[in-house]
Amino acid sequence: MSDRTGAEGPRRRGRPRAEDSVGADRRSAILRSARTEFADRGYDKASVRAIARGAEVDPALVHHYFGTKERVFEAAVETALAPLRQRLGRLRAVPPEELGEQVTGFFLGVWENPDTREPLIALVRSAVNNDTAARIFRGVVSRLLLPRIAGAVDRAERELRVELAVAQLVGTALLRYVIRIEPLADADPRELVRRLAPVVQHHLLGPEEDAASPAARTPGASGASGTSVPDDGPGAGTSGLSDAADSPGAGTDRF
Numbered sequence: 001m002s003d004r005t006g007a008e009g010p011r012r013r014g015r016p017r018a019e020d021s022v023g024a025d026r027r028s029a030i031l032r033s034a035r036t037e038f039a040d041r042g043y044d045k046a047s048v049r050a051i052a053r054g055a056e057v058d059p060a061l062v063h064h065y066f067g068t069k070e071r072v073f074e075a076a077v078e079t080a081l082a083p084l085r086q087r088l089g090r091l092r093a094v095p096p097e098e099l100g101e102q103v104t105g106f107f108l109g110v111w112e113n114p115d116t117r118e119p120l121i122a123l124v125r126s127a128v129n130n131d132t133a134a135r136i137f138r139g140v141v142s143r144l145l146l147p148r149i150a151g152a153v154d155r156a157e158r159e160l161r162v163e164l165a166v167a168q169l170v171g172t173a174l175l176r177y178v179i180r181i182e183p184l185a186d187a188d189p190r191e192l193v194r195r196l197a198p199v200v201q202h203h204l205l206g207p208e209e210d211a212a213s214p215a216a217r218t219p220g221a222s223g224a225s226g227t228s229v230p231d232d233g234p235g236a237g238t239s240g241l242s243d244a245a246d247s248p249g250a251g252t253d254r255f
Contacts, residue, residue, distance in 0.1 A: 027065050029055040034076045039122030043073065043130040073126070073133060077140045080119040084110045088148040099152055100165075100201025104193050107169045111177050112189050121178055128174075141166075153204050165203035172196060 033054030037046040048069055052059040066072045087106040094102045110116045127137035149162045172192065175181045 023065075026055070026057055026061060030057065030062055030065060030072070031076050031079055034072050035080070035119050035122045038073065038076070038126040038133075043126040043133040046126075048072070070132065070136060073123075074136045074140060076119070077123050077137055078144065080116070080123055081140060081144060083113075083116050085144050085148065088145060091148060091152040094152060096152075096154075096205055097201075099204055100199075101193065101197040103149060103165065103204070104169065104197045104200050107173070108189050108192060108196075111173050117177060124174070124178055149204070155205060156208050161204050161206075165200045168196065168199055168203065 030051060034046070034051045036054060037051050041050070046069065048062045049059050051069075051072060052062045055062075062072065066075055084106060087110070088103070091099065091102060111120065123133075123137065126133045128134065146159070146162050146166065149165070150158050153161055155161060172184070176184045176187070176192075
């Protein structure tokens with residue numbers, strides 16, 4: 001009887017084959033090279049051959065693991081957003097009154113960490129300069145991030161609420177980390193959480209009647225833009241958020 005345990009033989013559980021580890025290392029190297037290539041040359045000028053050269057692998061391996069350049073970019077975006085995706089997965093356990101602070105803290109925390117910030121900056125720069133890259137980035141965000149926030153929002157127009165909240169945070173990230181406009185670029189991240197959290201909270205869980213009230217639709221009723229602004233009274237949904245960022249232990253999972 002043959003002792004062979006080749007491709008036809010059973011694989012031992014709990015003991016990954018050596019090639020699995022090698023494959024994972026090669027994939028990681030390709031993604032690191034891809035982020036560098038996309039950042040330095042942009043999506044249009046980046047090539048599979050250059051990505052392979054940076055990873056010190058044959059171009060055929062890039063096609064083997066990812067297929068097209070679009071799929072390489074998509075995988076790079078998914079990997080860069082994985083830490084934020086993991087943190088947002090905890091939102092269902094967050095008390096509603098703390099949702100805005102937690103979402104804001106998780107989001108800015110990923111951008112504050114150099115290990116997660118640099119890949120994001122590289123990919124965002126490609127996305128804002130190329131329609132294909134923007135479409136891929138948008139698809140990943142819509143598929144992996146927005147539903148996790150929406151799962152913690154029990155209000156009408158949930159998708160619009162989540163997109164408005166995320167727009168607030170993405171705009172801040174672009175100005176602070178990519179364009180680097182002062183004084184925002186050097187502001188204390190905890191101060192940003194303190195200021196942004198009430199706005200995010202209002203977008204996510206603010207009173208539903210605000211969206212339908214005549215005051216919210218009438219220019220000048222709530223400021224020059226006509227946009228309804230949450231008050232500071234009881235029930236505004238933001239109580240405690242200003243102090244939360246400065247309390248002991250607050251934000252330790254984010255900064």
